[in-house]
Amino acid sequence: MRTTDAVPVTLAEIARIAGVGRAAVSNWRRRHDSFPSRIGGTDVSPQFSLSEVEHWLRDNGKLQNVSGREFLWPRFEALGSREASGLAIAEAARRMRSPRARSTPSDLSDEARDLAGDAARLGRSEGPRETFAFLLQRWLDTHVRQLSTTPAQLASLMARIALGTRVGEDAGGLTVFDPACGTGHLQVAAAQEYAGPGLALLGCERDPALAALATARVGFVTEGRAGVHTEIVTADALRADPYPGLRADIALCNPPFNERDWGYGELATDQRWTHGLPPRTEPELAWVQHLLAHLRPGGTAVVVLPPAVASRKAGRRIRGSLLRTGMLRAVVTLPPGCAQPHSVSLQLWILRAAPDGPASAGPVDQDALLVDATRLAKPGVREQGPDWEPLTDFVLSALSQLDTPVGTLPGDAVRVPLLDLLDDEVDVTPGRYTAPSSDPSGIELASSWGELTDSLGRLTTLVQRLSKIGLSAGEPRTTVTVGELVKAGALTLRAGQQPVGTTRSPRDTDIPLLTVSDLLMDGAPSGRVAPEAAQTVAEEGDVVVAGVVRAFRVWVHEGPPVALGPQLYALRVVAPMLNAHFLAGCLRAPSNGRQAGTHASSSSRVDVKRLHVLQLPLEDQAVYAKAFQHLIAFRQLLTTTGALGEKLADATGDSLAAGRPAVGDQLV
Structure with missing residues (x-):
């Protein structure tokens, strides 16, 4: 052990x-001879x-309001493998959950059994749910590159879609099925969204560790909820289906993508392939037919698929059969960033098993509902992610018209x-x-032309103001x-640094x-960091300098605090000595x-201490500051006006080339 x-x-x-930050620990190590000696590493x-380390931190009063869970995780990590x-x-x-449980899985080592017992005792004192959630999140963060999970917001959206689009009665309650459940994100979402009586959560996962964690999570x-039955089986759902006779009310699934070795050869005559044998390169269509079976x-199935499947x-033959x-x-189609892989616009396919009775003998539906939600991403970020609230509202609003052919659809x-x-x-x-719906209407074009006219008017006003500045040809001041200003105490200079401790889960208190x-x-x-991990934070009114030639910029920071990385x-x-906007x-x-x-190349750094500032009285600085602000506004307005003009020219050119104006309309 x-x-x-x-x-x-x-x-x-x-x-x-x-x-604390890593720099603080390094300082402890340098300043305190009693700090533990190195036992490994480099x-x-x-x-x-x-x-x-624990004894030293306690003896030196460094553990204030620190949970015992923090000491548990390194022991779990020391077990070695992910499984x-x-x-x-x-x-x-x-x-x-069951303090009196005696049996222990035989595939656990003695060390793992002892650790599980210690964690259980701590959990019962600090909160079982909170302790398990902490350990699970640390485990997922550590193995994020090996695992593909379904974010809680996406899981909730899928559950709400499935519950809202199924038809018929759920006799005896609701049965939810997920044949590739991972750590149970989708089953948890279904349990949270369904408030009716009787709930059966059935799942399958071929990875034993994921199946065990899913069972614990759903549990x-x-x-304390009556009438809930949970069963998660460890098996390969495609090769060895553990639920051959199951007929669920809804199915939710985020299956593995692009797996060529899914059982193509051994499952060639399987009865599940009612729409055709999935090609070896189309494992996702095997999962689709597995869900329908x-x-x-x-009943309704909602499945996450890569866009290439469409x-x-x-x-195409299987897609055609599914449509017919x-x-x-x-x-x-979802915005990029909804789930792994985050750079891809994943899709949700909504499938429905044919109903029994006379309805099944009638003509098939004559259309399919296609929804493009890619525009609902968070604006202004480098790696776009979904803006979950409007995305959820838009998708649910569109799918509410699924069985209403005459209903009005959102854009x-x-x-x-x-x-x-x-x-x-x-x-x-x-x-x-x-795509055609993205073409601007006549009203939208007229509004944009009005916006451009207003922008040009404001640009003209700034041109008139700036052109009145009298620039002399005399000696510079x-x-x-x-x-030198730092030495004189007129300002303070702080260099940005790489934050420490950014591997944990994000919190609401994190700063940009x-x-x-x-x-x-x-x-x-593009990122966020815990306040205690940020080495340099710019407050409102601070002047921020990017000290790299290729990205040299200077501005007065406005708004909430922001942490600065290296070279910022x-x-x-x-205040009595310098005006921030003048500086x-x-x-x-x-x-x-x-x-x-420091060098001529664009990758060289800028020595911020060598930057020059005019020597002027404070009252004169205010006059210069006003002119500098007008110049900034001029640059920004020039850029936005140019972009708006190009967009309008393109849109109008497309409309003219398509012959949208009637022959009798007034043209230039």
Whole structure:
């Protein structure tokens, strides 16, 4: 059995345990001779004994309001493999929920059993649900590159779609099925969204650790709720279906993508392939038919699929059959970032099993609902992610019209007749059919022309103001460097640094993190960091300088605090001596940045202390500051006006080329 003496922890892990930045731990190590000695690792990344670190932190008063869970996680991580730590966490959860449980899975080591017992005891004192959620999240964060999970917002959306689009009665309650359940995200969402009597959550997962964690997770969510039955089986659902006779009310699934070895050869004659044998390169269509085979008549399945499944040539015959039988009812294209892989616009396919009775003998539905929700991404970020609230409202609003042929659909949603879909390609990609709706209408064009006219008017006003500035050809005035102003106490200079302790789960209290890479993209912070991990924070009124030639910028920060990464600098002026906007205007001059550059290449850094500032009285600084602000407004307005003009020219050119104006309309 491994004791905590043998559990290694890094400086970053010590910082996380103590709730401080890594720099603070490095300072402790330098200043205190009693700090534990290194037991492994390297000089750059040393490792220390968890037990010795815990004793030192307690003896030196460094553990204020720190949960015992922080000391648990390094022990789970020290178990080695992903499966071993996952099974140990699941066993700890089982003991937390059933303190008298005696049996222990035989595939756990003695060390893992002891650790599960310690975690269960801590959980019963600090809260079983909270302790399990903490350990599960740490486990998922550690193995994020090996696992594909369904975000809670997407899982909730899928559950609400399935519950809202099924037809017929759910006799004896609701049965939910997920044949590739992972850690149970979709089953948890179904349990949270369904408030009716009687709930059966059935699942399958081929990874033993994921199946065990899913069982534990669903168990905590449904604990104390009457009439709930949960069963998650460890098996390969396609090769060895553990529920051959199941007919569920709804099915939710986020199956593995692009797996060629899914059982093509051994499952060639399987009865589930009622729409055709899925090609070897189309495993996703095997999952689609597997879901349909386990639905009751009128039941609904919602499945996450990569966008290529909607258009690949190999799957067109199966897609055509799904459309002709009325089982593929809708396809929704999501914005990038909804789930892994985050760079892809994943799709939701809404499928429905054919109903029993006379309805099944009638004609199939004559159209499919295609919804393009890619525009509902968060604006102003480098790696676009979904804006979940409007995305959820839009998708649910569109799908509420699924069985109402005469209903009014929101924009970017369209009913496409089967005759248009059942061509040589059978492409059900929503963007192919909703694209025309993005063309501006006459009213929208008129509004945009009005906006351009207003923008040009404001630009003309700024031109008139700036042109009145009298620029003399005399000798330039005396200047002083930033370094000299710092020595004189007129301002303080702080350099941005890489934050520490950013591997944990995001919190609501985190602040935006701005880097040079962000400035080279759209200028918006792309990350967030805990306040205690941020080394340099720019407050409102601080002057921020990007100290790289290729991204040299200077501005006065406005709004909430933002953490600064490397090669960014925060300058805070002393009000009676300097005007922040005057300082920023002087530093912003392109010639200033070139003179302070350390090399001629665009990748060189700018020595901020060498930047020059005019020596002027405070009252004169205010006059210059006003002119600098007008110049900034002029640059920004010039850019936006140009972009708006190009957009209008393109839109009007497309409309003219398409012959949209009637012959009798007035043309130029």
